[in-house]
Amino acid sequence: MNLLGEIREAIKGFYSLAVGMGVTGKYFFRPEVTVHYPRKTVDNVSTYSGHVELQPGKKNPDGADCIVCGTCVRNCPSGCLTLEVLELMEENPDLEKKPKKIKKLKALIYDYSYCSLCGQCIENCPVTALGFSQHVYWAEFDRKAIKMDLVARLKDQLNAKKEAM
Amino acid sequence: MTTETLCGDFYTHCFQAEQDKEHEGRLIINMGPQHPSTHGVLRVIVEMEGEYISRAEPVIGYLHRMHEKMGEIKTYHQYMPNMGRVDYLHALAWNWAYIGAVEKLCQIEVPRRAEFIRVITCEMNRICSHLVWWGAYLLDLGAFTPIMYSFDDREQAVDLLQMITGSRLTYCYYRFGGVRTDINDAFIAGTRDFCKLMKSRLPMYKDLVTDNYILRKRCEEIGVLPLEMARRYGATGPVLRGSGQKYDVRRAEPYSVYPELDFEIPAFPEGDAMARYRVRVAEMEQSVRIIEQSLNMLPQGDFMAPKSPKRIKPPKGDVYFAVEGARGKIGVYIISDGSSTPYRLKLRSPSYSNLSLFAELAKGTLLADAVSILGSLDLVIPEIDR
Numbered sequence: 001m002n003l004l005g006e007i008r009e010a011i012k013g014f015y016s017l018a019v020g021m022g023v024t025g026k027y028f029f030r031p032e033v034t035v036h037y038p039r040k041t042v043d044n045v046s047t048y049s050g051h052v053e054l055q056p057g058k059k060n061p062d063g064a065d066c067i068v069c070g071t072c073v074r075n076c077p078s079g080c081l082t083l084e085v086l087e088l089m090e091e092n093p094d095l096e097k098k099p100k101k102i103k104k105l106k107a108l109i110y111d112y113s114y115c116s117l118c119g120q121c122i123e124n125c126p127v128t129a130l131g132f133s134q135h136v137y138w139a140e141f142d143r144k145a146i147k148m149d150l151v152a153r154l155k156d157q158l159n160a161k162k163e164a165m
Numbered sequence: 166m167t168t169e170t171l172c173g174d175f176y177t178h179c180f181q182a183e184q185d186k187e188h189e190g191r192l193i194i195n196m197g198p199q200h201p202s203t204h205g206v207l208r209v210i211v212e213m214e215g216e217y218i219s220r221a222e223p224v225i226g227y228l229h230r231m232h233e234k235m236g237e238i239k240t241y242h243q244y245m246p247n248m249g250r251v252d253y254l255h256a257l258a259w260n261w262a263y264i265g266a267v268e269k270l271c272q273i274e275v276p277r278r279a280e281f282i283r284v285i286t287c288e289m290n291r292i293c294s295h296l297v298w299w300g301a302y303l304l305d306l307g308a309f310t311p312i313m314y315s316f317d318d319r320e321q322a323v324d325l326l327q328m329i330t331g332s333r334l335t336y337c338y339y340r341f342g343g344v345r346t347d348i349n350d351a352f353i354a355g356t357r358d359f360c361k362l363m364k365s366r367l368p369m370y371k372d373l374v375t376d377n378y379i380l381r382k383r384c385e386e387i388g389v390l391p392l393e394m395a396r397r398y399g400a401t402g403p404v405l406r407g408s409g410q411k412y413d414v415r416r417a418e419p420y421s422v423y424p425e426l427d428f429e430i431p432a433f434p435e436g437d438a439m440a441r442y443r444v445r446v447a448e449m450e451q452s453v454r455i456i457e458q459s460l461n462m463l464p465q466g467d468f469m470a471p472k473s474p475k476r477i478k479p480p481k482g483d484v485y486f487a488v489e490g491a492r493g494k495i496g497v498y499i500i501s502d503g504s505s506t507p508y509r510l511k512l513r514s515p516s517y518s519n520l521s522l523f524a525e526l527a528k529g530t531l532l533a534d535a536v537s538i539l540g541s542l543d544l545v546i547p548e549i550d551r
C-alpha cells in the first residue's frame with residue numbers, strides 16, 4: 001500500500017472515530033437509565049411473576065381456599081409441591097350417620113429451587129388458591145432456605161396485615 | 166474396545182494421538198469451556214501454526230440437559246417450561262415450535278387474536294435476541310460501549326414482555342390453543358413507543374458501529390461462507406441469508422398469520438461476517454415493521470381457544486413443525502403413541518448446524534478472526550447441547 005493510501009485510511013478511521021465519539025458524547029449528557037440497587041429499585045416489579053404462593057381465600061379469609069385436591073402437585077413438571085393433609089373426622093351430632101372424613105390443608109411444601117415458574121399449578125387449580133407473588137428480591141446462601149411451607153407463609157402474611165391495621 | 170480408548174476426552178483421541186512429525190511444534194490452545202468469547206460453555210480446541218489456525222474443533226456437551234429425553238417422560242403440558250430453556254435468548258420461538266407441533270398433531274384451532282399476540286411477542290423477542298447478539302459480538306471484537314446501548318433498548322422490550330408474560334428471560338407464555346394472558350392497552354401503547362424508539366436507535370447504531378472503519382476491518386472478508394458450503398452444513402437463519410440465500414421459514418413454510426404481513430427477507434450475498442451482521446440489523450428493522458402491522462391488524466376476540474383441552478392425549482402419529490428463530494430454523498418433531506406423553510421428541514436446533522461449519526470456516530484464519538467468526542454465527546450453547 002502506498003503512502004497516499006495509508007493516509008486516506010487513517011483519515012477515514014479518524015472520521016468514523018469522530019462520528020462514534022459524537023454519538024457517545026451526546027448520550028453522555030442524557031439522564032441516567034440505570035437504577036442504583038439496593039438504594040433504589042425498579043418500579044415495575046408488580047408485573048413480575050415471583051414464586052408461587054397461596055392467595056388469601058375468598059371463602060376463607062383466614063387461610064386459603066384450597067380444597068386439597070392435589071391437582072397442582074400432579075401437574076407440576078418439576079415436582080416441587082408436596083401436600084400435607086390433615087384428616088379429620090367430621091363432628092357429627094347425629095350418631096346414626098357414619099362420621100364423614102374431611103380433609104384439611106396442613107401444609108403445602110414448596111421448593112422454590114426446583115420451580116420453573118411455568119404457572120401450571122396456578123392455571124389448573126380449580127379454586128384459584130394459588131398465584132404468583134411479587135416477592136422478587138430474594139437471595140439466600142443455602143438452598144434449603146428457599147424451601148418453605150406456603151400455608152405458614154400465608155398465615156404470617158395475614159397476621160402482619162392484621163397488625164398493620 | 167479396550168479401556169485405553171475409553172479414557173480421555175476429545176483432545177486425547179484426536180489431537181494427542183496425532184503428535185507426530187507433521188504436527189510437531191504446533192501449539193494447541195483451548196478456547197473455553199469458560200472463555201468469555203464463546204458465550205457459554207463451548208470448548209474449541211485450536212491447533213495453531215504461528216498466528217494461524219490449522220485446525221479448530223468444537224467440543225460440545227458441557228451443557229447437556231437431556232431435553233429430548235425429558236420430553237418422553239413428561240406430559241405434553243409439563244414439557245412446556247423446558248422450551249424456554251433451550252434457547253434462552255429467543256425463548257418464545259421455541260415455545261411456539263413446540264406448541265405449534267402439538268396443536269398441529271391434535272388439530273387445535275387458535276383464535277386469530279392469539280395468533281397476532283404470538284407474532285408480536287415473538288418478534289419482540291427476536292429483537293431482544295438480536296440486540297444481545299449485537300452487543301456481545303461487538304464486545305468480542307473489543308468494543309465495550311455498544312452493549313450498553315443495546316441493553317438499554319432491550320430493557321424496554323423485556324419490560325414490555327414482562328408485563329404480559331411475567332418473566333424476563335425464560336418465557337413460558339404460549340399455551341395449547343392460545344396464550345396465557347391477554348395483552349392490555351398499556352402493552353400496546355408501550356410497544357408502539359418501543360417501535361418508535363427502535364426506529365430512532367437503528368440509525369444511531371449505524372453511525373456508531375456499522376459505519377465504523379475499525380469494525381469493518383474486523384468483519385469484512387472475514388470468514389467468507391460460500392452458499393454451497395452453507396447448504397452442505399444445513400445452515401439456516403441469518404448465517405444462510407448472509408450467504409445470499411433468501412430462505413426464511415416464515416415465508417418458505419408459512420405458519421400463523423405471517424402470510425398476511427408485509428415484510429422483507431434481508432439477504433446479503435457476500436457471505437462474510439459483515440454480511441451476517443447486516444442481515445441481523447436489517448432483521449430488527451423488519452421485526453419492527455411486523456410488530457407495527459400486527460398491532461394495527463390486531464382483532465378483538467379470545468386469546469385462548471374456548472375448547473382448549475386440559476389434558477392432551479393426541480392420536481397416534483407423528484408431526485413436524487418449524488418456525489423461524491433468531492438463529493434459524495427451529496423444528497420440533499413429535500411421535501405420539503396415543504398416550505399422554507410423547508413416544509419420541511426431537512428438537513432441531515439451528516445453532517447446532519451453524520456451529521458445525523465453524524471447523525471448516527476457521528481453518529487457515531488468524532486466531533483473532535476466528536473469534537469474530539464464532540461471534541458472527543450467533544451461537545447459543547444451551548441450544549446446541551439441548
Ligand code: SF4
Nearest residue numbers: 076115116118119121
Ligand atoms: S410454577 Fe410450575 S414448576 Fe413452579 S410449582 Fe407451579 S407447576 Fe411447579
Ligand code: SF4
Nearest residue numbers: 066067069070072125
Ligand atoms: S390445585 Fe388448588 S385446591 Fe387443589 S391442592 Fe393445589 S392449591 Fe389446593
